[in-house]
Amino acid sequence: MYLHNIFTRTHSLCKCHFVRKISAQITERKFDNRKYQYDLLVIGGGSGGLACAKETALLGRKVAVLDYVDPSARGTTWGLGGTCVNVGCIPKKLYHQAALLGKAIKDSKSYGWNFDESKIIHDWGTLKDAILGHVRSLNWGHRVQLKQKNVDYFNAKGSFITRNEVEILHKTGKKENFSAENIVIAVGGRPKYPDIPGALEYGITSDDVFSLEKPPGKTLVVGGSYVALECAGFLTGLGFDTTVMVRSICLRGFDQQMATLIANHMANDGTKFLHGCIPLKIEKAADLLTVKWESKDKQLHEDTFNTVLFAIGREAYTKNLGLEKIGVEFHPDSRKIVGQNEQTSVPNIYAIGDVLLGKPELTPVAIKAGRLLSHRLFGGSTQEMDYENVATTVFTPLEYGCVGLSEEEAIHRFGDNQIEVYHAFYKPLEFSLPQKDASQCYIKAIVSKTNKKIVGLHFLGPSAGEVIQGYSTALRCGFTLEHLQQTVGIHPTCAEEIVKLNITKASGLDPTVTGC
Structure with a gap:
C-alpha cells in the first residue's frame, strides 16, 4: 500500500509537470505567433x-x-x-x-x-x-x-x-x-506658465505647492481657474496672506452666478482679489519676489511675496x-x-x-x-x-457642486424664455451657533419649461460633493421638478433645501429660506 501511494503521487506529480510543460509550450508558441x-x-x-x-x-x-x-x-x-x-x-x-x-x-x-x-x-x-x-x-x-x-x-x-x-x-x-x-x-x-520674465525661474504651480519644504508664506495666486481658487482657499484657511490675481473672470466654464458667490465668500473669508490684472514681471531679491502687474485701467503696480503660484x-x-x-x-x-x-x-x-x-x-x-x-x-x-451630465465639485472654502447645464448654457441651448430657474438662499444649521456668514449659501435648479425636466443643478455650501453625488444620479435618470418637490427631505440637512425649492427667479420674490 505504501509503495502504491508513493507510485500514485509520483505519477501525479509527473503528470502535473507534463501538463504544465505542455501548457507553457502552448503559451510560448502562442506568444511566438x-x-x-x-x-x-x-x-x-x-x-x-x-x-x-x-x-x-x-x-x-x-x-x-x-x-x-x-x-x-x-x-x-x-x-x-x-x-x-x-x-x-x-x-x-x-x-x-x-x-x-x-x-x-x-x-x-x-x-x-x-x-x-x-x-x-x-x-x-x-x-x-x-x-x-x-x-x-x-x-x-x-x-x-x-x-x-x-x-x-x-x-x-x-x-x-x-x-x-x-x-x-x-x-x-x-x-x-x-x-x-x-x-x-x-x-x-x-x-502652463505665462510668458513673462521670471515666471519659470521663480514661480511654482500646483505641481509644486503640495510638497514645499517651507511654508509658502505670503502668496500670490495668478489665475481664476478652479485650481487657483482651491489653492488660494486652503492657503488662506491655513493662515497665509493670500491674494488671487484674475485677468478676466473666475471659474470660466462654470455657472457665473455661482462663481461670483464663491469669489465673494472667499473675499469675506480673508482672500484678497486683484480683478482685471495681468502680471508683467517677477524679480527676486533675497527671499522675496517682487511682482509687477498692470491693472485694467493700464496703471502699473507692484508688491512683494514669498511665493507666486501660477494656475492659468x-x-x-x-x-x-x-x-x-x-x-x-x-x-x-x-x-x-x-x-x-x-x-x-x-x-x-x-x-x-x-x-x-x-x-x-x-x-x-x-x-x-x-x-x-x-x-x-x-x-x-x-x-x-x-x-x-457629469457632476463635479470645486473644493473652495465654501464648496460648490454642480451637475448638468449652467444657467448660461441652458439659455444658449434652449432660449431664455424656455427655462425656469428655481433658487434659494439658505443657512446651514451648523452656521447658527458660531453666527457664520451664510449669505453665499445658495442653490438653484434649472428647469426646462417644455417637459419640466431639471437640466442643471447647482449647490454652494458645506459638503457639496457629498450632496450633489446623489442628485447627479437623479438628473441622469431624467428627474423632473415634480419628482424633486415630491421628495421628502432629510431633516436637518443642507441637502433637504434642494427638495424644498419653490421660488423662481422670474417671480422676483425673496428666495431666502426661513425656519424649518
Whole structure:
C-alpha cells in the first residue's frame, strides 16, 4: 500500500509537470505567433491609463504601461498614479480638509469647547509629510495592483515610431522598441506658465505647492481657474496672506452666478482679489519676489511675496510623443488630441482623460472611459462613454457642486424664455451657533419649461460633493421638478433645501429660506 501511494503521487506529480510543460509550450508558441508584443500598450500611468490597462489584463490580454514624470520647472517629481493621486485631487482635498479643521477649531468655542487659542499653531511640515506619506502609499498600491494583474510596468518614456511601434527610453538612458496592436495615450496635462520674465525661474504651480519644504508664506495666486481658487482657499484657511490675481473672470466654464458667490465668500473669508490684472514681471531679491502687474485701467503696480503660484490653465503633455510622425490629429494650441469615442485619427490609437479635446478633465471620467474602451476593444462591448451630465465639485472654502447645464448654457441651448430657474438662499444649521456668514449659501435648479425636466443643478455650501453625488444620479435618470418637490427631505440637512425649492427667479420674490 505504501509503495502504491508513493507510485500514485509520483505519477501525479509527473503528470502535473507534463501538463504544465505542455501548457507553457502552448503559451510560448502562442506568444511566438503574436504579430505584436502586446495587445495593448498604455502611455501614461494616471487614473485613466491604469484603469484601462488593469481592465484589459482582467480580460486576458497582454498589457504594458509606460509612465515617467518629467520634473517640474522647480524640480518636483512624483510616482505612479498621475496628476490626481500625486499633485491633484488627493493632496488638494487633504489640504482643503486641513483648512476646514482650522476653522472648525475656532467654531467649536460656540459649542462649548474651551481652549487657549494662542497655543493653536499649524505646522506645515507635519501636514506636508503626512499627505506625501499617504500619496506614496497610493503609488505603491498602484504598482502592486499592476503586478497582481500581470501588467508589465516600465518607468520609462514612450514616443511613436510607427502606428504600432513605440520607442522606450528608460531612466538609465537605455532604449528599446515595443510593438502593440492597440495603443492608448493617457499622458494627461501639465500646468502652463505665462510668458513673462521670471515666471519659470521663480514661480511654482500646483505641481509644486503640495510638497514645499517651507511654508509658502505670503502668496500670490495668478489665475481664476478652479485650481487657483482651491489653492488660494486652503492657503488662506491655513493662515497665509493670500491674494488671487484674475485677468478676466473666475471659474470660466462654470455657472457665473455661482462663481461670483464663491469669489465673494472667499473675499469675506480673508482672500484678497486683484480683478482685471495681468502680471508683467517677477524679480527676486533675497527671499522675496517682487511682482509687477498692470491693472485694467493700464496703471502699473507692484508688491512683494514669498511665493507666486501660477494656475492659468493646463496643456496636454503630448509634445514629445511624435504624434506628427504617425498622423494623430491634435489641437495646435492646447495639443489635446482630437478623437471620436476615444479613437484618434489613427484607427488603432486611442486617447483618454485630460489629453482628449473637449472632454471634462475629471479623474472619474478618465477611469470610466478607460474601462469602457477596454471592453469595446477586447470584451465585445459596444457601450460608449457618456460625457453629458457629469457632476463635479470645486473644493473652495465654501464648496460648490454642480451637475448638468449652467444657467448660461441652458439659455444658449434652449432660449431664455424656455427655462425656469428655481433658487434659494439658505443657512446651514451648523452656521447658527458660531453666527457664520451664510449669505453665499445658495442653490438653484434649472428647469426646462417644455417637459419640466431639471437640466442643471447647482449647490454652494458645506459638503457639496457629498450632496450633489446623489442628485447627479437623479438628473441622469431624467428627474423632473415634480419628482424633486415630491421628495421628502432629510431633516436637518443642507441637502433637504434642494427638495424644498419653490421660488423662481422670474417671480422676483425673496428666495431666502426661513425656519424649518
